[in-house]
Amino acid sequence: VIMVMAKVQLVEASFEEEGLSRTLCGQSLLISLKNEGSMAGQAVNLLANYFTVVKKLDWKLCLYHVDFSPEEDRTSLRKKMLRQHTQALGNNYIFDGMQLYLPYKLGNEVTELASKREEDDTVYQVKIKFIKQLESLDSQYMQIMGIILRKCLDLLGLQLIGRNYYNPSAQAKDEKYK
Incomplete structure (x- = not known):
């Protein structure tokens, strides 16, 4: 099962369509793709980095x-x-x-x-x-959360390359691509 998070501007709903099940909750869309058992092609391992952001209810x-x-x-x-x-x-x-x-x-x-x-x-x-x-749905609020997140990533010692942050001390080397 592959899970993808994407930001959307939709209300709460749930539906199924051609092997995709989607659940909409406020500002997030969770998509899960079901593996129908196909064995064609080569298996690929995927990794994802994410941060769980917990908001205090009384934070303003x-x-x-x-x-x-x-x-x-x-x-x-x-x-x-x-x-x-x-x-x-x-x-x-x-x-x-x-x-x-x-x-x-x-x-x-x-x-x-x-x-x-x-x-x-x-x-x-x-x-x-x-x-x-x-308010938490205000565009300025989201910009500030982005600034705070980038400051945290800098404090963790991650380096910005292009639009992505990487940990230079945890680099993965693939011998095929020397």
Whole structure:
């Protein structure tokens, strides 16, 4: 039996068609192909990597917009100045230079902080404004989950080659293809 997971935008349903059985559950489609006993061709062993993602029921993702005054166009400096506020924000956030994602809601709708640029001691006012709490089906939510997954893969020491991650210390060598 071969199992394949694919993301789809369908509601819950179940049906059978020409040896394929499919079960749709929310956002996932599970396909199982039944082996009809054919012995033609050569057998192939398949391996798959997967991660089981368990979501805490009370976990949320909040979106904030961040403004700097005076304006600062360089994303790297904006990120550096926001890192000065780990006491107020914690270490578990994602910031792309304009939008801040936190796993909790800050106390106020608007939070104001002061940052200092190290090069010339210029003081910046950092205004963090709550936009909305993202739902798990929101496209931004899925993008953030992808970013978190890629960070985890990097922390595991996996290398990105093309669009795929590989473990360089667990490479398989096939002597036929030297």
